Amino acid sequence: MRAFSYDRPDGVDAALRAVAGQAESGSPGSAQPPVKFVAGGTNLLDLMKADVMRPDRLVDISRLGLDGIEETDGGGLRLGALARNADTAYDERVSTRYPMLSKAILAGASAQLRNMATNGGNLLQRTRCYYFYDTGTPCNKREPGTGCGAIGGVNRIHAILGASDQCIAVHPSDMCVALAALEAEVRVTGPRGERVIPFAEFHRLPGDTPQIDSTLAADELITAIDLPPQGFAAHSTYLKVRDRASYAFALVSVAAALELEGANGATIRSARLALGGVAHKPWRDREVEAELAGKPASLETFRDAARLLLREAKGRSHNAFKIGLAERAIVRALAEAAGVEHP
């Protein structure tokens, strides 16, 4: 690891002063901001060992006290940015009211990592694209303008939706897929005050600036993640498909949540659907969700929805299998959420 200095400020204001001036008029972060916050450290320190991230100063925010889980006035839950992933997943309010979120968190990483990793850090973790990690290869996300090693290279784990000709990396989080389906909100603070970022707007597609993962500015700090009251506890699931049964990133994952109505809950009143492992951000398609509303909760409906969602999916030399895999995963997740028998 390269040399760096380390601070542990005693409050949010002091932490923000340490990153002040890193973002010009609130623009999103550059590929290599000189000062980085560290909390769990599970991804950042790994990236620093690989020489992918090269900050010259680390600001330890882990003891700022933003680690509670509290009720909000509106009937939702506020997850502290610095609450550990394990504490969040096992919190009884989370596991009973937002079971899809608990399941997603526990599908990710290992028990040791979940004991370290924080909620804010989970949102900000970076892609596990092999070329992003390998400093001997070109990567537009790591070194803008150098090219993409994955396009035309080994791209089995890469994107099938929303990719660009600059980057086909995927966001690696499980937690974020459930947060996208729940329409969580990310609370941040910075020199321009506090703001709330709807989850759908937090992560971004690569376009021609794949070095920028999110809309968080380099001088801002995530303080909490707000969950709305609707947790879809009765009819939801998180399905993760991966190369081994545990401790592997998703090839495809699906957060599926339904509100059912009518006799025996046979009709879909509303639906949420988010996919992981397929794009540069958790993938939601509101057109598909709108199509599901009012339809019978049946395998036929779910197959139509899956095909509609994947209508513009594009496979590469090694990952075209993900399109069929995603279709089957969507059908199975929706069927499980609805309590419908599936093959």
Added chain:
Amino acid sequence: MSQPTGSASLGHAQQQPAPPPPDLVEVTLTINGSPKTLHVAPWTSLLDALRLQLDLTGTKKGCDHGQCGACTVLVDGRRINSCLTLAVMQEGRAVTTIEGLARGDALHPMQEAFVEHDAFQCGYCTPGQICSAVGMLEEGRATTDDDIRELMSGNLCRCGAYPNIVAAIRQVMDAQATDAKGTDAKATNKAGGPS
């Protein structure tokens, strides 16, 4: 819950070329019950501090990237990967390594069970497996063998001793459950029985 502490500001270390010797930072940790004060570079992982400064080489460096679990230790009773945290980030905390589990010459029950079930071949992953298993039982989330497999998935064993590792953990888990029941029964007897 963690409490804010005073600023631990360090001087900027210069980068390329030829960095000068780093400014060291003082860190106080409780290691296996004893307070220890170290002087470490900011980038020293907890794992390297344990092995290189404290000569506690029971904790193993496998991948050094949080993928194998050989470096698992308990910090304030919770299992973590010591390769993915800095020593300085653990200021004030209590670290338990494999060297700290036994009580004198008496092995920890998890150590005993690993020996009894031959739950290793080369032994390199074993300290991490044992610390992780102790942490997992403390968490109290496992009830079935499948739970053990899932919640121990952060500890790889390239010799493939997994069946015996599960059996060893299962034995300690069952023994703890029996002990708990025994204690409950005693408590019930005491409360409800004639005196």
